[in-house]
Amino acid sequence: MANVSVKDVEKIYPNGFHAIKGANLEIEPGEFIVLVGPSGCGKSTLLRTIAGLEEASSGEISIGDRVVNDIDPADRNIAMVFQNYALYPHMTVYKNMAYGLKNRKLPNDQIDTQVQKAALMLGLSEHLDRKPSQLSGGQRQRVAMGRAIVRSPDLFLFDEPLSNLDAKLRSQMRIEIRKLQRELGVTSIYVTHDQVEAMTMADRIVVLNGGKIEQIGTPAEIYNSPASVFVASFMGAPPMNLMDAVADGNSIALPGGALPLNHEVHGPVTIGIRPEKAVITDQANGATLPFTHDFTEELGAIRLVHGHLGDTPFVVHRHDDAPLPDGPLFVSVAGENVNVFDQATGQKR
Amino acid sequence: MTKTETNRGQSAPRKRRFKLEHLLDHSILILGSLFMLVPVYLIIATSSFDRITVARKGLQYTFSDQMAENFHMAMFESTSFTGTVDGFTMLMNSLILGMGFAIGKIAISMMAAYAIVYFRLRFATFAFWLIFTTLLLPLEVRILPTYEIVQGLGMINTYSGLIIPLIASATGTFFFRQFFRSVPEELVEAARIDGAGPVKFFIDILVPLSKTMIAAIFIIMFVVGWNQYLWPTLITTDEGLFTLVRGIKQIMLVIADNNKIPEFGVAMALAIIAMLPPVLIVLFFQSWFVKGLVESDK
């Protein structure tokens, strides 16, 4: 177990591309951190910089209180699981797992013990003599995990490790990875573009956009009070309903009505409302907005009601099976469920 | 057990080690490049000298003033190396051989590959093996009987006798077969639903799809055809049909003859003319060339 500290890390490529713009991140020992963001946001670059596969242009990275900027990747005592697994195709499963240990000059019997233990943990004991090409996608994924585990590293790095698996296997491996990580207690950094993975796996999520860290927080914090319009729109499916409006103290004027706020804001803002925090009624009052229904998406457990407020599309979750009331519809939202962002900067207000 | 071996290697000054390594890498690459480059440079420099200097001192590092003259002689006068033919005629013959070889090979092999891949043909497998077997034996192995057959057909000293026997191998067919097989199956199905027959499908869809492949193969084949030596040496005894590469043999014979001083400058100029077109093509179409080479040979 080790803590990881990233201080003012910048990464500028020789071609001038500014991939990471001043990243700061403190990771507690044993924590599972997920870096999430759209492609090109710098999440992989940050991970690879921590791994030592890329050199930081400036700033400082430490693993377990040791500054590692000038230390070779092999000496950082880390393990990495790659998107396409990066298994050595010419080596058997056993050799794949043992390779890193051999290069550290561990005695053979110790290597064997560790490989067997990891294989047992991952259900690979019967496949140790196979080549990666003889394994299924899920098995390859396990070998990649095994290769990381046997090293007993200070830090696990995962670079979109599940994106090559089908949906069913993916959700299964999600749980398995998290279980293993808890058992081993190894600090982990996990990169993904899939916000479901981020929400379900992370102790804390780091949302990146355009090379900048937008927000660091627990999944609940990120979901319930996103720090910016970007986070609000990126996390959650379906995404948060967003619309431009003008705030006037304790309420927000919108076409056909107004919504309450639980704190005082003035001026042009963007408001965000989670689909499940809005309620559809046929009773109008001072704190409702007229809602035009377009169509309903049936998802089994819930229904997504698509429509619009004025000209802005708006989606509402409905959990009860009852049909929508006839006649004019309205949406009501409690004040604490209205997220308010500055229209110019996109930051929370 | 996490902390045991983590502290070694910490002292390694990573940046400096990188610099030294880079220096070594570049030195090796520069040496390699020079090894490939210098002989050709010497030929070019030497082509600017008069024959007496070269005969006395050998290849030259520097440039003199005879280059234009040597090249002019090489191109437009019947040189001391041949009887009547000039460099220009040989250049044309080389072009005919290079182009004829490349175009002929691509045309017949595309047709054959199309027949094998896209038709329900009972003896397709047999035809494929018949063609494929030719990959096994290079012309050099069966050179004498081939010569006699070409002679028997009265094709000595003709362009067709020069070109066609060289085409009798399957490299192109094999390559286009591989490529056609990689074309999505749905394409031919879609085309058939759209009412395209086999000829239309070939011309409207397959050929345009193969464009870069054709270009890549053309470059390789042109170079291979242009550079043919043994076969042209045997099959063309009439100077009017000499290619530039074939002409090298005449140069060599004159140099080997110790009784007179050969026109070294002109010889070097001819050698340069002989290598210039294929070299230029390879340089200009480098990515196609690499693609053609890597994919056709595999």
Added chain:
Amino acid sequence: MKRAGFAQPWLPMLLLLPQLTIIVIFFYWPALEAVRSSFYLEDPFGFGSSFVGLENYQILLESREYRRVALFTLFFTLCVTFFSLAIALLLAVKADKVLRGATSYKTLLMWVYAIAPPVAGLMGAMLVNHSNGMITHLFGAAGYEFRNGLNYSDTAFTMILVAIWKQIPVNFIFFLSGLQSIPVSLREAAKIDNKSGTSRFWTITFPLLAPTGFFLLITNITYALFDTFGIIDVVIKGEPGNNPLTLVYKVYVDGFRGNDLGGSSAQSVVLMVLVLALTVFQFRLIEKRIHYT
């Protein structure tokens, strides 16, 4: 065959016709002719030939000269293959590694592919010219009198040197494309697993290049056996004399200069068997182990 292939019966035959005609006339016919005439003895004055069975082969195998040529061919092939592969691999690894100038190095190292073997031979011949060749001078400076065309091993040296030079570009291109097809993440995984670059090369990169390497091994052997004719012809200035020759050159010399049709044909057949063996070997290897997918 495509699932939805066309069913026309005549068109495919028409399409196959040109290729089949050419290979039957210029490949199968001469190949069979070579086999046939290897069993006959040609009358030197052109009055027909007589069947002699395996006599041509017997003469061939008993010939000390033929064995000498075969031995030299083996040596020549080994040298050319080994050195051109080794040098090209070194250069490809470096060219793959450097960031600055990679494209220029690639161009500089591959363009020699386009030079015809006899032109390369001519350059070599000039460099080892007895009175004023630069390589001759270099050897002279080291106290050795280099005599190309007169001294057997000196001539062999020239031939091998030129043949290596000419083959480096092809090997370089293949090795480089082989290296570049190794996934980046695989190299990165190796970097995390193994600190030493040299050890990484031998345990990861080199085994992954094996398919390219075996392919090139066969290509290079074929090259050294057959495609070096132009180099040899020019380096020895068309004079076999006491010079080192390869098997292919001897087929040519005996067939066209010596008019020994039967002997030359027998040699052709031996070469055919050699090439076939090489090809079978190649397919075996490809089948057996060396591709990872």
